[in-house]
Amino acid sequence: AQRVTQPEKLLSVFKGAPVELKCNYSYSGSPELFWYVQYSRQRLQLLLRHISRESIKGFTADLNKGETSFHLKKPFAQEEDSAMYYCALRGRQGAQKLVFGQGTRLTINP
């Protein structure tokens, strides 16, 4: 079974502080992992994917297969980072569907 767990529904940090949004997954094979973000009144949009190994808007995420985690990190939070963040998984064997976590609402306080 494919499952994505985001243990924090809400996360609040101060501007300039480091941010870490946790994501753990359950999948028997080698998955693709994604982070999607939804800013207020906007659509879901891809933030980053693990195979790209890139930094977007200062965010990075590393796939840790030993811990089955894909945590999202940013060293210095900005107010515009306030949004809903969803971790998602796609199985490797030709599957197309994305399996989403419950989402974490990140609030950056000034």
Add this chain to the structure above:
Amino acid sequence: EPEVTQTPSHQVTQMGQEVILRCVPISNHLYFYWYRQILGQKVEFLVSFYNNEISEKSEIFDDQFSVERPDGSNFTLKIRSTKLEDSAMYFCASSEAIRWTQYFGPGTRLLVL
């Protein structure tokens, strides 16, 4: 930048009625998807569609649901006889190729009374 569009943004219907949710995918995309999110719950995959056929569907996507690409631009989700538990936000998405980035529409909020 091209975007996926969805209409209507909100729909209220009576239990047992048929509803059709409409989506216009990004024009050069070939793969289309529907997801839904019941309030307070996860975004859940419903179905994917390619070359005028369903390519993958979830257990949620039962005989009450159907999808269609009636013309070169629209992609629709029909719920034949709505139930209270069909109340949710329905998202359409499209991708240029299989396993490429899925781009989401803004969603249609469906309320079944």
